Amino acid sequence: MIKLENVTKVFANQETPAVKNLNLHIKKGEVCVLVGPSGCGKTTTMKMINRLVEPTEGTVYIDGKDTSTVNPIELRLNIGYVIQEIGLFPHLTIAENVATVPREKKWPAERIRQRVEELLNLVGLDPQVYGNRKPADLSGGQRQRVGVARAMAADPPILLMDEPFGAVDPITRAKLQNEFLRIQEQMQKTIVFVTHDIDEAIKMGDKIAVMRKGELVQYSTPEELLSAPANDFVAKLVGKNRSIKRLHLIRVDRVLGSNHNVPVVKKNTPVRKLEELVDGSEIGAVLVVDERDRLLGLASAVDIREAGGGVAGDIYQPLPNTIGVGATLSDALSVMLNYGEGYVAVVDKANQLTGIITLGFLLGLVKEDAA
């Protein structure tokens, strides 16, 4: 989707390049976080994507197209842009601010009005209440929300966000991060997210690009970054207590996959079949889903033996210990502790089962780091 190839930027009157021979490939629907100390070239890298900064050398491709051949205005109208200072237009209302790009794109007035309403609702601001206010009447957190809404107004496939939650207090920031992840889960935008906060990077990123003095030091998933820092610089950046950090910051949806041994069956599966399956189950039970993979509950080995016949749909028990895909591993652990069970089921918003996290898996993660 976005590809930077041997990109270098040397600013006029400067000897050392701000960005040096950078190669980066960001896949569609991915959140790529650029992280590193202040002045390492994160902002410059980001601005070369929408051509606010022209690379001295190298090429930036979007969807395989060399961006230097695209009209920069055209390019930017299709890339959402959020900056730390937000830069809302103080003389325009919130609604007018959000309508900026759709207006530039000459959408009809009614479509703009609907879109603005939809977006303000999406970022948790009542359009009736806030639509006609000026930016000065909003709190810092609310302004950040408007900034995000404005960037997404024309539904661009790509979003560039430069320390978008940097100017608010930690509690508001955590809230905005969570809301943003929730929105991203639906939107599946390709996002370049700049931060100097490694915790934020781990929380938000599908991929993390660690930069230092204009160079790319490591480009990997948050898990890899925590478990295998490329060098001392990265190790120092992620800090001590890496296993605690993993529990605290890694989202369950990142580690789902073949990390458990729990069979999942459709509700019309005959109980006979379950008898074989439950033997191999790590939790002594099988999970039962409906025809559209929505979680119904679980059938324990005892339930299965006592039933003797019928189908899975007749014998399952409801399963209260579930969490959403945006939750962290530590959330998963708390649910286990609360329910006294060594596992939780992970479901998405439509209640479809997306995986299972077991205590054994969590312990394995922590042990790995301790070793």
Added chain:
Amino acid sequence: MDFWSFVNSRWDKIFALTIEHGVLILTAMAAAIVVGVVVGVLITYYNPAAHAVLYICQILMTVPSLAMLGLLIPLLGIGFWTGVVGLILYSLLPIVRNTYTGIREIDPAILEAARGMGMNERTILLKIKLPLALPVIMAGIRTATVMVVGIGAIASYVGAGGLGEFIFRGISRYNKDMILTGAICVSVLAIAADLILKLVEKKASFR
């Protein structure tokens, strides 16, 4: 002759000259606003020119008004338009300078956001920069107007008409009532312009 009876006997003349003065000021200001704002905007795009232009405007203001108008006579002759040109030259500095600073002082983050979202320079100028700089520009226009109402009295000297006629004729005839009438009318005009433009300025503010 007593002052009030003078005013009473010349009521129609006072009215006519005040209107004439107003027309002179409005004409000069209309032109000065167009020229001043355009120049002020243009120099925001090229800093070296900005300093030169502002410096020239400043020098223009230091020329005594009587001399300035006198210097225009060989170029433009005598009459209304000579007065207008003189007044334009005096009002340029506040308007150009305020347009320039009004735009330069806009929070760069606002402009970066506008640019980053794909607004073109023309839209940024018309929809962002000028509206945001408007209160400052209006303040410059107010300063210029008030100043020019006063200098306008001197423009009568080059045949531009207006309330200066009372003053100049009063001086040559040793008629203090005439001078006083002219002076009071000029002051009233200046104060009125100031109040009205202050109101407009408040309206132009976006907060």
